[in-house]
Amino acid sequence: MTEDRELVALLKAGNEDALEQLIMRWRSRAETYAVSILHDTQTAEDAVQEAFSRIYAARASLDEDRSFPAYLYTIVKRICIDELRKQRRFPELPGDLPDPPVDSAETEYIRGLERLNRIHLLANLDETDRKLLLAFSLEGKPTKQIARDMNLSDGQVRVRLHRIRRKLKKGMNDDA
Amino acid sequence: MMRDDYLNEIIHRGNELAMLEQAALTFPKKTSPVRWIVAAACSVLISLIPSVCSAQAFFQMI
Numbered sequence: 001m002t003e004d005r006e007l008v009a010l011l012k013a014g015n016e017d018a019l020e021q022l023i024m025r026w027r028s029r030a031e032t033y034a035v036s037i038l039h040d041t042q043t044a045e046d047a048v049q050e051a052f053s054r055i056y057a058a059r060a061s062l063d064e065d066r067s068f069p070a071y072l073y074t075i076v077k078r079i080c081i082d083e084l085r086k087q088r089r090f091p092e093l094p095g096d097l098p099d100p101p102v103d104s105a106e107t108e109y110i111r112g113l114e115r116l117n118r119i120h121l122l123a124n125l126d127e128t129d130r131k132l133l134l135a136f137s138l139e140g141k142p143t144k145q146i147a148r149d150m151n152l153s154d155g156q157v158r159v160r161l162h163r164i165r166r167k168l169k170k171g172m173n174d175d176a
Numbered sequence: 177m178m179r180d181d182y183l184n185e186i187i188h189r190g191n192e193l194a195m196l197e198q199a200a201l202t203f204p205k206k207t208s209p210v211r212w213i214v215a216a217a218c219s220v221l222i223s224l225i226p227s228v229c230s231a232q233a234f235f236q237m238i
Contacts, residue, residue, distance in 0.1 A: 049186060115197075136199075138195065155218075
């Protein structure tokens with residue numbers, strides 16, 4: 001059986017079969033862990049799927065010498081915490097959420113990874129903000145045109161862009 | 177089955193996140209914080225002007 005580290009190396013090179021094999025190997029265990037936090041199977045499955053997506057987005061930064069399950073479980077835990085916050089079940093999160101069944105030094109290292117933190121923040125932007133960011137920054141559209149396309153005022157677009165910028169900056173500082 | 181659905185969704189969402197990241201990385205270079213704070217403040221003020229004027233006119237009538 002191919003080792004995780006070989007699969008991660010292949011994934012970094014863009015091999016989707018390697019991702020599929022990692023999913024088949026770790027999906028079920030990660031879902032069991034997510035259920036232990038969320039107590040809901042469907043939400044737990046969604047959280048694990050989102051975690052694999054974030055790993056795929058950051059694949060170039062993965063380190064094959066680190067534990068793959070540590071990456072997966074750390075991201076899953078973070079998504080689960082966000083989900084609990086969204087559901088407002090825990091305005092103050094309980095401190096006794098189950099720890100991932102991996103080396104805590106590995107999870108500490110992964111929690112500090114700037115790229116994963118950035119992807120985490122971006123994944124939590126609402127749809128309008130995501131569209132604005134892509135239109136302004138990637139497509140290079142002027143704010144007036146974005147305002148027309150999205151049926152907003154130019155002022156609203158500028159204010160939203162300013163907030164996105166602030167959110168990203170603040171989030172990165174908080175997570176560092 | 178899995179390749180068609182589950183994996184494709186992961187790849188699609190992963191690519192979307194990667195694109196957003198690219199946008200976020202070029203974003204700060206295009207904007208200066210001071211410029212955006214001033215722009216944001218001005219837009220708020222401009223959007224308030226009509227209501228301030230109407231309120232003033234209303235109180236003058238009284």
